[in-house]
Amino acid sequence: MMTVNEVSKLSGVSIRTLQYYDRIGLLNPADYTQAGYRLYDDAALEKLQQILLFKELEFPLKDIREMLSRPDFDKKKALEQQITLLTMKKEHLENLIAYAREIQLTGGKTMDFSVFDTEKMDEYARQAREQWGKTDQYRESEQKAKGRSGEDEKHLMEQCMQIFAEFGKIKEDACAESARAQSQVKKLQDFITQNFYQCSDEILFSLGQMYVGSREFTENIDNAGGTGTAEFAASAIRAYCGK
Numbered sequence: 420m421m422t423v424n425e426v427s428k429l430s431g432v433s434i435r436t437l438q439y440y441d442r443i444g445l446l447n448p449a450d451y452t453q454a455g456y457r458l459y460d461d462a463a464l465e466k467l468q469q470i471l472l473f474k475e476l477e478f479p480l481k482d483i484r485e486m487l488s489r490p491d492f493d494k495k496k497a498l499e500q501q502i503t504l505l506t507m508k509k510e511h512l513e514n515l516i517a518y519a520r521e522i523q524l525t526g527g528k529t530m531d532f533s534v535f536d537t538e539k540m541d542e543y544a545r546q547a548r549e550q551w552g553k554t555d556q557y558r559e560s561e562q563k564a565k566g567r568s569g570e571d572e573k574h575l576m577e578q579c580m581q582i583f584a585e586f587g588k589i590k591e592d593a594c595a596e597s598a599r600a601q602s603q604v605k606k607l608q609d610f611i612t613q614n615f616y617q618c619s620d621e622i623l624f625s626l627g628q629m630y631v632g633s634r635e636f637t638e639n640i641d642n643a644g645g646t647g648t649a650e651f652a653a654s655a656i657r658a659y660c661g662k
Contacts, residue, residue: 420450421464423457430467445484446470447632469494472501476508476544488629507540563615575614580643582607586652587644595654604659607652620660627656 427434440446441457446467448457459467466487473483486492518534564572586603593599604623611618611626618626630636631653640649 420458420460422452423448423459426459426464426467429464430471432467432471440470441634443480443484444629444635445480445487447634469497472498472505476501476504478544488625504540504544507543511537511540579610580639582610583640583643583648583652585644586640586655587648590644590648590651595651596658600651600655601659604652604655607656608659623656624660627653627660630656 421429423434423437426432427437437446437457441448446463449460449463450458452458469487470483473486474480478486486497514534518531567575582603585606586600589597589599589603608618608620608623611623616622630640630649637649640652641647644652
């Protein structure tokens with residue numbers, strides 16, 4: 420495990436930026452010290468590498484978060500795309516440098532604005548963002564949200580938090596593998612499918628990981644069901660999904 424200070428020195432990313440990544444759910448620490456300081460493991464550092472590569476290619480943080488949180492995110496394929504884009508960017512910069520030197524030699528008489536054209540590179544980047552951005556689940560959720568009022572959305576969130584409040588009650592006298600806990604997981608899965616998107620076991624498992632991997636999710640769930648509810652729900656989901 421590495422402290423946030425050590426990760427900052429290793430990566431060149433400021434401590435404030437790492438804290439911000441945690442707050443927005445982009446890069447959550449693997450654990451915290453008893454004093455509340457962030458700790459990062461190898462998996463978190465690997466994810467930070469992915470973030471920095473996408474940032475180098477000028478992908479918005481929101482898009483990066485959506486891409487990395489996809490259950491079907493393929494790191495190998497993403498790296499291949501990143502290499503292609505970085506190579507295109509390198510060639511573009513080399514062309515600009517050569518053009519600037521030519522201007523220097525000719526005294527500014529060279530007029531070739533084609534070297535500034537980034538259309539091909541921008542199009543490739545756009546396709547990559549679209550591929551890893553909005554998932555089928557995201558689009559389905561958008562479709563189901565059409566026509567819902569702000570009050571409807573608020574009511575749905577209250578229903579969702581009530582499900583976690585029930586998880587909190589169950590954890591007081593039952594284990595995560597118990598029939599009651601497993602029935603509650605099924606209730607959560609059905610609720611998500613009915614109101615947002617088709618929640619497969621794979622997606623449900625990823626959500627469970629998010630419940631304990633994001634401080635914001637953990638705090639909201641624990642506020643609904645009491646301290647430890649997020650961890651209990653995640654454990655129940657792991658058992659339900661056979662992980």
